[in-house]
Amino acid sequence: MKKNYFLILFALLANIFLATAQTYQSQNMYLLSNWFDASVVAEPTYGIKYNGVWGWVDPVGNEYAIMGSKAGTYFVNVTNPSAPVQCDFVAGRRSGCIWREVKTYQNYCYIVGDDSPPNSFQIVDMSYLPDSVHVVYDSDTLFATSHTIWVDGTKLYGAYVRGTSAAFNQSAGLAVFDISNPSLPVLLRRIEDDFPTFTSAHDMYVRNDTIYASSGFDGLYVFRLNSLNQFEMLGTLTNYFNQGYNHSSALSNDGQTLIFCEEIPAGQAVRSLDVSDISNMQIVSNFQSHVGATAHNPFIKDNYCFIAYYQDGLQVFDISNPTNPTLIGYFDTHWQNDAIGNYPPPVYEGAWGAYPWLPSGNLIVSDMQNGLYVLDASAITSVKHTIVSESFLMYPNPTNKDLIYIKVPASFNKIVSYELFNAQAQLIQKNNLSDNVINIENLPSGIYTLRLLGDNTISTQKFVRVKL
Secondary structure, eight states: OHHHHHHHHHHHHHHHHHHTSSOOOEESOEEEEEEOOTTOOOOTTTOOOEEEEEEEEOTTOOEEEEEEESSEEEEEEOSSTTSOEEEEEEEOSSSSOSOEEEEEETTEEEEEEOSSSSOOEEEEEOTTTTTOOEEEEEESSSOSEEEEEEEETTEEEEEEEEOSSGGGSSOEEEEEEEOSSTTSOEEEEEHHHHOTTOOOOSEEEEETTEEEEEOBTTOEEEEEEOTTSOEEEEEEEOOOTTOOOEEEEEEOTTSSEEEEEEOSSTTOOEEEEEOSSGGGOEEEEEEOSSTTOEEEEEEEETTEEEEEEETTEEEEEEOSSTTSOEEEEEEOSOTTSOSTTOOOSOSOOBEEEEEOOOTTOOEEEEETTTEEEEEEOHHHHOSSOEEOOSOOEEESSSBOSSEEEEEOOTTSOOEEEEEEEOTTOBEEEEEEOBTTEEEOTTOOSEEEEEEEEESSEEEEEEEEEOOO
């Protein structure tokens, strides 16, 4: 009988590991939900289904993810992060878009694409959510395409703007529009009006009318839009060691550090740039998640930089010391590359963008093939807890019993609660920890992660449940 038990245990363990081979690699980040539209077919060039993502909160506190796709833009209610609900979908003028980006101002969402015609600039009124959204502008009259956009105050900035109207009969490397009337933007200035030889911005980060323009292989340009709505150049970074394609950037809260990503060649390190003196900007560190992965878009909240990576999902770095950013967590949304460090071509796989500023603290991430992810990053961002590297004892493991027992080292502080996650990193059980015993009688066979939470500590460990 004992021999049979071990044979059964071995078979079950083998089946469990095979069944969970395509699970999410993660550290200190947990899956709340994954939403996608099963009807979306990838565009044929790169196999992309989804692209840019942004967040928005309505006046009563409902949280929304706004995610672009090859065919249009989804508006998804993520107020209940474990059960996202699609509220509406706005079809694009072109159905096979590789590039689609969204930003918000007040109750309006601005949507642009950067694929060949037919294409259009769209403005959506979100004040009717969670019921629906209303398109209030869908035209190529103002402009047809823009690679990216950014909203700063009452101004909308566009990178590489093109169209057919008199204002845009030639492409504009950078343009700014007045959105004081949100549904009727007005062109204020083109970069060519002041700098005719400027080639183009690929993307830009703007704060208080200072524009950090990522300009591809030309490097980084910093402009200011003055009170006369004219562009002034403040500084450049156009020649540095191992220079790649300057793709996008994010500015620290104190305005002293700019983090920027280089998309080409693949596997470029992320740069930490001291911008305290814009006339003499200096790279102070180079860092990355794993060798070979390509950083796409960075986003900064507090002292954390959230970077959407091709092949590597969402990676989170502590940048409180800009000269030594430290990787403190990640969630690899692209489970198809399930082995850390495995980055097969094509490179356009994995996370496109992220949004870390929802009031709930939850993160939203768009994966080009797998859709929308809602993540819990409280183990990283919460000031209440400190991550503990020392392991606790959990037994029996593996187990076919209905109870597991916990022994916590003396170095831990008081453990007050626990959370259980399945192999897909989804939260399935949460409760106070009583007598260091956890009841798992309702859990099916599988691999699980147990997270212990104390007054100011967090520690995690995996275990295997075998239900005979």
